[in-house]
Amino acid sequence: MNRLTLTIALGFGLMAGPAMAASGWTGGDDLPTSPLACDGTPAAAAAKPYDGGSPTNAPNRAGKKITVVDIPKLIGIGYFNATSKGIADAAKELGNVDAKTDGPTKANIDEQITFIDNYITSGVDGILFAANDPVAIAPVLKKALSKGINVVGYDANSSPDARQWFVNQAQFNGIAKSLIDNMAKEIGEDGSFAIVTSTFTTPNQARWIAEMAAYQAKCHPKMKWLETVEAQEDNTLSFNQATTLINKYGDQLKGIFGMTSVATPASAEAVTQTKKCGSIAVVGLATPNAMKPYVKSGCVKSVVLWNPVDLGYAAAHVLRAVVDGTLKPGATSVKAGKLGDLQVINGSEILLGAPTTFSKDNINNFDF
């Protein structure tokens, strides 16, 4: 009897593994994944040659005052206000950087491209960006490089050859592991969950979801993914989508992943308002300030994020280092002010560090 059960379980396990890996979850991208080891053994970093682009005929601006424009996905949300603050802090500290943030009021590829195009015409020295779409933004960034403008990305990448460096806030597989592990801890190894994301084609979220699917299949094979819904980084829409999920799946739904800093608090609010605290877990990426009420009330136990102020700060330092010629293709690390030396990974990316999990114990130490 026992052997039979075991055989059946094993059979299902063997069938489910490849099936999950093959089907993939909605909202992930098609790129290859590299899930981390279940016990957290760090993966060996493969050496990769520089694959970023380079500006043509850039004037020598080393040590000179430069004008920099920061064009995030959209303006007016807490997350990008924080990166913008980091950039302003670094500019103030460096003294020879004149930085400003401007961008569309909604995460729209076309508007962002137009903004960048206009700043190229107005003649800036450097562009910092967070891409709404990695491929759509590439032609206009290549145009900037061709005009001798230094281009550095942060938060959301473009095709590597369309920019010089990209400041990566956290590796995708690291975030994925952290999210899935936290969820497994809260809802158990056989719980069912759903995802609220921005849009299915947003590069970061798509990458995380793909990595989450791979890591879950590898390390928590019995967890069940129900559905991924889009919420456009819109507060009301995120709340409505989360409420719909709760009503649609009823008791089957044990957990919700919020993939954006907007979706996570909105999902927590939806769970609170439907009085499902304790029976539906919310795990996600969010800024600590937005999550403090839910963490305090005990409705949310773990929030995962890097420090976006540090991200903006690092991006501004990287741009300055590129302009000054201290960060060249082939470098293995770069100095970023108070953050110290940051490591170069994947050829032309700079890693900010490991993600932080905010919980009841430490969330009050952070203010952003």
Next chain:
Amino acid sequence: MSRTFLFRYETVLALLTVLALATLAMLSAKFFTTENLLNQGRLMSEVGLIMLAMTFVIVTGGIDLSVGSILGMTAILLGVFWQKVGMPLPAAIVAAMLCGTLAGLGNGLIITRFKVPPLIATLATLALYRGLAEGISQARSVRGYPEWFFFFGQGEVLGVPVQLWILVICTVIAAVILARTPFGRATYAIGANETAAHFSGIRVDATKLWIYTAAGFLASLAAVIFVSRVTTTRSDMGTGIELDVITGVVLGGTSIFGGKGTIIGTVIGLVLIQALKNGLALSGVKGDGTIVVIGVVLIGAVLAGALLDRDRGGS
């Protein structure tokens, strides 16, 4: 004659545009350069193309809110036909544009056969076509188009962006049709008084069908140019473009109640908005400030139009 010409809304708007161009040129030395102006021509072509069709739609007293969704759906179909179905790219372009045009025809059929108000009908298809785009694409973007395809969105002919040529040609055709043909007069007649137009022997439904189909066609043409310009296909392409289009058309003097409007006015409206967006950005005004200015200009222009009407004792 000279007095009516002087007080025509389009003349006032043209003067306003010249004034705006001059001011912006003074504010930023980078604004009035050939390179920047041609680049702006490139950026405004997609909206401009749809505005041409929207002028006809609004002149009949209708509205088409689904153009952005048709754009998104055509873009996705283009990618899917090419990559998933395996059609050669030129065939995929034609097939996708055919579907986009049919989507416009669908709007027309709902409006004329079932007498649904255009606002409601196209509000429904706005959701329907966008939903189809998301469903068909499975939310995956299609990338990796061959180099020659980028000609439509990034290429140049005689130093002028390809899509600006397309826009100019379409503008001339639309202007001639609206101002100089029986079809154009039928369009005005429907907008001025649909019942009267019907009893004058004008084929009201057929005219409307053609106009909504043309809106679908131009939206899908814009989609091809858009995909070629940004080198990728996403299901959220063209979201909200209908509002930019309607803003431009209304600023250009087309009455939202129908019966009034010209292509030249629409073109001036397009140029004024694009010039403001670009010129203000170049002179250091941030994005949020620019939207405020455009809102103020729109209100000012509509008020001016209303005052002119009153001075002439209505039209």
